[in-house]
Amino acid sequence: MKNNYKICLIEGDGIGHEVIPAARIALEATGLPLEFVEARAGYELFEEVGTSVPDATVEAVTHTDATLFGAATSPTQKIPGFFGAIRYLRRKLDLFANVRPARHHPVPGSREGVDLVVVRENTEGLYVEQERTYLGGEIAIADTVITRRASARIGEYAARLAASRPRKSLHIAHKANVLPVTQGLFLSTARAEAAKHPEVTTQDIIIDNCAMQLVRAPERFDVIVTTNLFGDILSDLTAGLVGGLGIAASGNIGLEHAVFEPVHGSAPDIAGKGIANPAATIFSAAMMLEHLGEHAAAARLERAVDKVLAEGPRTPDLGGRATTREFAEAVARAF
Ligand code: ATP
Ligand code: MG
Numbered sequence: 001m002k003n004n005y006k007i008c009l010i011e012g013d014g015i016g017h018e019v020i021p022a023a024r025i026a027l028e029a030t031g032l033p034l035e036f037v038e039a040r041a042g043y044e045l046f047e048e049v050g051t052s053v054p055d056a057t058v059e060a061v062t063h064t065d066a067t068l069f070g071a072a073t074s075p076t077q078k079i080p081g082f083f084g085a086i087r088y089l090r091r092k093l094d095l096f097a098n099v100r101p102a103r104h105h106p107v108p109g110s111r112e113g114v115d116l117v118v119v120r121e122n123t124e125g126l127y128v129e130q131e132r133t134y135l136g137g138e139i140a141i142a143d144t145v146i147t148r149r150a151s152a153r154i155g156e157y158a159a160r161l162a163a164s165r166p167r168k169s170l171h172i173a174h175k176a177n178v179l180p181v182t183q184g185l186f187l188s189t190a191r192a193e194a195a196k197h198p199e200v201t202t203q204d205i206i207i208d209n210c211a212m213q214l215v216r217a218p219e220r221f222d223v224i225v226t227t228n229l230f231g232d233i234l235s236d237l238t239a240g241l242v243g244g245l246g247i248a249a250s251g252n253i254g255l256e257h258a259v260f261e262p263v264h265g266s267a268p269d270i271a272g273k274g275i276a277n278p279a280a281t282i283f284s285a286a287m288m289l290e291h292l293g294e295h296a297a298a299a300r301l302e303r304a305v306d307k308v309l310a311e312g313p314r315t316p317d318l319g320g321r322a323t324t325r326e327f328a329e330a331v332a333r334a335f
Contacts, residue, residue: 004033005292008064010057012042012085014266015276015324016070022278022328023068023285026304029332030289030297037064041085042072042266052085058092062257066288069261070281073268086252089259090122095252096150097157098122098231100263101287102218102238102248105279106310107318110243113219117165118238119158120231121186122252124150127228146182146227148189155190157253158225159197169222170194170202173210173230186227211237239263246317247309249283251291258291260284274323277315279305282331304334 007027011020027034039060046052052072061067072085089095098120104110130143155172162170172190176183187204194202205213207230214221214234218241226234239248248263262280270276282305289298308330314320315327322330 004035005066006035006037006064007288008037008039008060008067010039010041010061010067010069010085012070012266013044013073014071014268014271015264016042016072016266017271018274018276018324019262019278019281020068020070022324023281025325025328026278026282026301026331026335027285027289029304029335030294030301032289032294032297041069041089043075043082043085044073046079046082050081052083053088053092058089061089061093061259066292067257067259068281068285068288069259071262071264071266073266086259086261090252093254093257093259094123095254095257095259096121096123096153097251097253098235099161099251099253099287100231100235100238100248102235102242105243105247105306107243107247111218111241114238114242116218116221116238117161117223118231118235119154119161119223119225120235121150121154121226121228123228125228144179144182146185148185151186151189152193154225155193156196158190158223159194159200159202162194162200162202162223163197165222167222168200170200171205171210171221171224172202173205173207173224173226173234175207175230176204177206183227190225207234210234214238214241235263245280246277246315247279247283249280249287251284251287253291258288260288260291274325275316276324277317278324278328279309279315282328300335301331304331307334 011017039057101117103115124145126144128145174183174187176187245264252259286298286301313322
């Protein structure tokens, strides 16, 4: 065990101010030597000071061992000078892997036997945001960028992750039948990386078939790797399979830095009421501990959250009456 971990906490916007302090209560209950460094980011900060991610926050993220992020509002209309905090950090720190586990939890609507991870390429594809129009808006074009380098490192990451899991199975989800150039490059490169891990059983699967198989028999999947937009869609589908936004966790992982965050947004409709479900953020904190190599504490923290989800007290989104803080304190007691 390291004698001390520095953890950067960023509340962000809306319910971020509630779920991050809750996750801190749970993290403190682990008894690990954690030192917390607080930093700010998000839309509220942008309104205050004109930037959503100040340099001091980038410093805090880069000089700590890992970061836990609450939520950031992204306004739907374009605001001059504004950029999404998480997207900025992903790009700036080259957090190339978006990792979203979906595991059965004792909440309504969660499918039993599901234990999979979607690994989404986080830096390119259609998310290069190169769009333009022609003929006075009659034609709109978006570029998609696939590079061998990004496909190789995401393929490598996913193959290694699969190798570390009991079932050692990897699906490469793609649409190379329709887009043989871009998706083809991703597929052949990811395949070549996976081939370096002969202990992993690797299969290609066309993305639409993957979506259907996930709905029909999600328990058959272990690790799925795919390009940016497909990963965005698939990981919401898999979150839905195991109980939805209240519990879905994620990590943005690079070679040197990692930022963990719940999948949900800032939930302005319930912000400030103290009733947000902090389970997704605490599961993200458990992923962070796993990333730091604290496997036992990570597993115990997940079990503690599952115990509280099963036995209560639950937050209103799961039919209970507990506050965010009461939930976190119950997790701390169950640890
Ligand atoms: P943003 O613009 O930040 O993404 P949003 O309006 O899309 O905000 P989400 O956070 O994505 O909101 O949430 C969608 C719905 O799910 C909202 O009704 C919200 O209240 C609910 N929700 C999301 N997260 C939680 C949570 N942790 N606990 C309880 N309800 C939640
Ligand atoms: Mg949202």
